[in-house]
Amino acid sequence: MKATKLERLQADGWKVGNAEDFLELNDEEARLVALKLSLISAVKKSRLKSRLSQTDLAQRMKSSQSRIAKIEAGDPSVSLDLIVRALIASGAKTRDIQAAFTATE
Amino acid sequence: MKATKLERLQADGWKVGNAEDFLELNDEEARLVALKLSLISAVKKSRLKSRLSQTDLAQRMKSSQSRIAKIEAGDPSVSLDLIVRALIASGAKTRDIQAAFTATE
DNA sequence: TGTAAATATGTCAACATGGACATATACTGC
């Protein structure tokens, strides 16, 4: 929602900011989660395609086997940064990464 | 490099792991940096397109104006997570995000 | 079944990133 629209709604006496913002936030949060899941699945696909074990990939990107396992398990302690680094290190091409985004739509 | 290839090179007596790994790491690191820069520029574009001030966008995503400024300035304390959240919150469509990736190639 | 490799799970201390705040600087219309 544009700031101007928000101001208009508020001027009109609308209780904006609670239910509506909540829904939008959920939507945005959902998009991020979907994106992460899609990228995670791309990591596993790419790693297997490159015939790398989790330990191999971990060495490549100077991480640890347990971290890779956590990435692929969707562990909440894993950042988007790490997921993308794993994707790149596993040999994924730019078009593979884009494909992961496409799956989000 | 596949683990098998690495093992073969090592078996052949190659000093793998230093210069080569260093170069590959740089390459991967460079890809990540390029990706971030591309997404950052997409954030600013998307924010302006939506006619949001940094303060507006910050409120939308429950962040702060200074964080948004740091995102757009490419501050090192900004994660990929935050960049993508800003991108989504600023109203970028999935195809805009993909386009940012494309620019990386 | 046994055994080795691969993967999963839990923990933790070190480091990265976060929002918030203060404040400086830049921009815009007057």
Next chain:
DNA sequence: GCAGTATATGTCCATGTTGACATATTTACA
């Protein structure tokens, strides 16, 4: 120049994320 708004920069400390490690579980295959 001035006021109002937008953006930039620096700091703080709470929380998030990390690699490393130990260990458990699963898988592959003789």
